[in-house]
Amino acid sequence: MSDTAVAEAGLDTDAAKRGFTRASVVNVLGNAVKIVVEAAVGLTFGSVALVADAAHSVADLVASLVVLVWGRSVYADPDEQHPHGHQRVEPLAALFVGSVIVILGLNLLYESALGLIEGPTVTFSPLLIGALLFAMADMYLLYWYTERVNANIGSSALEALAIDCLNDIYTTVAALVGVVGVFLGYPVLDAAAGGLVSLLVVYQGADIGRENVTYLVGAAPSEAERRRIVEELRSHPAVEGVHDLAVFYDGTDLEVEAHVEVDGELTLIEAHDIETELMDGLRELDDVGDVHLHLDPAGIGEWKDAEETQAGSP
Numbered sequence: 001m002s003d004t005a006v007a008e009a010g011l012d013t014d015a016a017k018r019g020f021t022r023a024s025v026v027n028v029l030g031n032a033v034k035i036v037v038e039a040a041v042g043l044t045f046g047s048v049a050l051v052a053d054a055a056h057s058v059a060d061l062v063a064s065l066v067v068l069v070w071g072r073s074v075y076a077d078p079d080e081q082h083p084h085g086h087q088r089v090e091p092l093a094a095l096f097v098g099s100v101i102v103i104l105g106l107n108l109l110y111e112s113a114l115g116l117i118e119g120p121t122v123t124f125s126p127l128l129i130g131a132l133l134f135a136m137a138d139m140y141l142l143y144w145y146t147e148r149v150n151a152n153i154g155s156s157a158l159e160a161l162a163i164d165c166l167n168d169i170y171t172t173v174a175a176l177v178g179v180v181g182v183f184l185g186y187p188v189l190d191a192a193a194g195g196l197v198s199l200l201v202v203y204q205g206a207d208i209g210r211e212n213v214t215y216l217v218g219a220a221p222s223e224a225e226r227r228r229i230v231e232e233l234r235s236h237p238a239v240e241g242v243h244d245l246a247v248f249y250d251g252t253d254l255e256v257e258a259h260v261e262v263d264g265e266l267t268l269i270e271a272h273d274i275e276t277e278l279m280d281g282l283r284e285l286d287d288v289g290d291v292h293l294h295l296d297p298a299g300i301g302e303w304k305d306a307e308e309t310q311a312g313s314p
Helices: 003-008 013-045 048-075 089-118 126-150 156-184 188-216 223-234 268-283 307-312
Strands: 241-250 253-262 288-297
Touching (some): 013 048, 013 126, 048 156, 156 188, 223 253, 223 268, 241 288, 253 268
Parallel strands (some): 253 288
16 A cells, blocks of 8 residues: 555554554454364364364465565565565565465365265264354454455455455355255255355455456556546646656556656756656555656657657647
């Protein structure tokens, strides 16, 4: 999240970091409790579904720890080793979470297929249902709290954890359907429900990965985002044209580079003031971080063939 976006949400960097840390710690604790409850009940009554769901949460616990330890560095100030800041750390942590989600989904798909082939080995007990209902409530509270905190922070890593909490609810529902199926004499429901949910989990994990790879490789945003940048520049009365525009992601922030055409008779002080106004205006836009502008005298013709000039023309 850019410093501008944090400020617009009414938070300073320290407050955002504290909120990020609290949400990460709560996710670690919530996953740990779920693991203990499900594993204890599952091992006692031989429920593969509960033990598998607890095993999935072990990976979730690792992902939460990575976000807690690694993701907070996005709020660190730029330094000599990272002159542009640490914005790329956050999508890197989110990419890790997305990868974990995909692995969990594939593992659940395998467990479901195995259940169809080998059949159930579980002894039914009301405690199985109680443990699963507890796990669902635990994950929903984690999801609700993480989303509530992230509403003011806008962290892609926390958003990935929130989605992971929802995925855990889906997998727990699948386990619950399977346990109820065993009780009703239809054990095949365990494997069938698990297979359907696993496909959704894989899809959502892959979607998280795709989005954050875009942030990591410095990809260009949508054409609408480019137009938004050009329109902001050309809205200044002193600007006569824009060319050589480059807009790309630096982590979750947008970095902007552009040549701006102004009156060639301006004094150096006047040109400097215009450049400052333009940079301040762009940095006030959502998601915009660093801005690099070069002022050119209008009419010298060096940008005649530049596509950006045509795209930016009124």
